[in-house]
Amino acid sequence: MALHNRVSAEVLKQQLAEETFERKTVSFYQYANIEDPQAFRDQLYTQFFNLQVFGRIYVAHEGINAQISVPAHNFDAFREALYSHSFLHGIRLNVAVDDNGKSFWVLKIKVRDKIVADGIDDPTFNIMNRGQYLDAKGFNELADDKDTIIIDMRNHYEYEVGHFENAIEIPSDTFREQLPMAVEMMKDNKDKNIIMYCTGGIRCEKASAYMLHNGFKNIYHLEGGIIEYTNKARQQELPIKFKGKNFVFDDRLGERIGDEIISQCHQCGAPCDSHTNCANEGCHLLFIQCEACAAKHQGCCSEACHDVVQLPLEEQEKLRKGIDKGQMIFNKSKQRLRPRLNQE
Structure with a gap:
């Protein structure tokens, strides 16, 4: 079989529209040492293609980053295929909070230099030396401390439509720009409790390691990001401290979490977060x-x-x-x- 798509976008979108079964939108990532990213990519493509998985996946020597759509009836088989790779066995799967099943319409798996472009060229940087995980309950408890600093490690257009209460925006267009900016902005707070968060956890995990690398002490990051936090907070009936909409990088462009609309139409200024x-x-x-x-x-x-x-x-x-x-x-x-x- 060909290890890439050969069907036009128009045909694929029409096929998706005609599907009669349910799909689940899922994201996951794992920092790990992948010796041959291309061989792993090809193996993964074959497994996922046969299960009708759609989505966007990046593979690099440093690990894997995936946002995908899985047919509900194939979900167990998908999980079994994923867990068949030793470094992915038991990995946390972030299931979308607000899902219409139409997030992706084609499978794309690409090999990249890094799964998150970070601009870090220091050979002593170690992604495995990262901050402490916080679950939903732990996040709420630490966030209630007025001395805690909460940092949003997403792009400004993500922050604009939704963010945690009292979260600080790192005003940048790219993650690689945000890392040194976060260090500079927090240079006088090296001994304070700092929580970092992002959509699914991949960016804030690397950011927490970068902060520790630069001499910060009490660094935390939200396990599973906004998606896992929201699911767990709802399951445990905890107060949800996220306001507005969570921006997502698929055809949905956002999932509703809070009822609040905290942004405006860029053309007329009316309340809007679409x-x-x-x-x-x-x-x-x-x-x-x-x-x-x-x-x-x-x-x-x-x-x-x-x-x-x-x-x-x-x-x-x-x-x-x-x-x-x-x-x-x-x-x-x-x-x-x-x-x-x-x-x-």
Whole structure:
């Protein structure tokens, strides 16, 4: 069998829409030493393809990072296949909080230099020397201490729509920028209790190791991130300290946790936390847009993009020829977004 997809996106999305069975959206990661990432990637692709697993998986020498969609009737077989790899046996699986089963429509497994791009080139850095895990109960108890510092290790567009009470944003567009910024911002608090968190745990785990590497003492990170925290807090009937929506990197673009809407439409300022990608395929900018503005601007982020989508498809294709917009799907850089919205 071919170890990559050969079917068009349109066909795959249609097949997904026609499915009559339930799917579960799941994420997991593991820092580990993988000697041959390519061989492991190919083996995993064969296992998951046969189980109709969709999603995005990155494999590197330092481990694996996965966000996937699994048919409910294949879930036990999927878990058995995953656990057949010794370093993944018994790994925690983060099941989505708010799931419509349509998070992914194709299986992509890629080999990368790192599962989380961090910009760290210090050979003495050790990811295994990481902070202490906190479960939901432990997080709530430590967060109630007014001297505890809570740091959000996600991008600004994730923080914007939802975050924990009193959490500090590290104002950056990338994780590699956030790491040294977090060290600098917290340099006068090296002896305080610091909790770091992210969506599923992978970023805050590495961040906690980086803080310890830079001389911090009492570093904690939220086990399983926001997703595991929410599931466990609900199961244990604990107060949920997360406000708003949890941004996710799949077609859902977010899962509802708190009823609060803490962000605004980027075009009119109305309360809104619905992310979308600009309808102009040559732009595809990620931004927050309310239903009224979506109708008014036909899903576009600016007048310039609105003008483009009025053109015949052939003209649109000519305009975007050669443009690499792959990174813009999940790139709402403040610097890039501001001049576009100022056109309104």
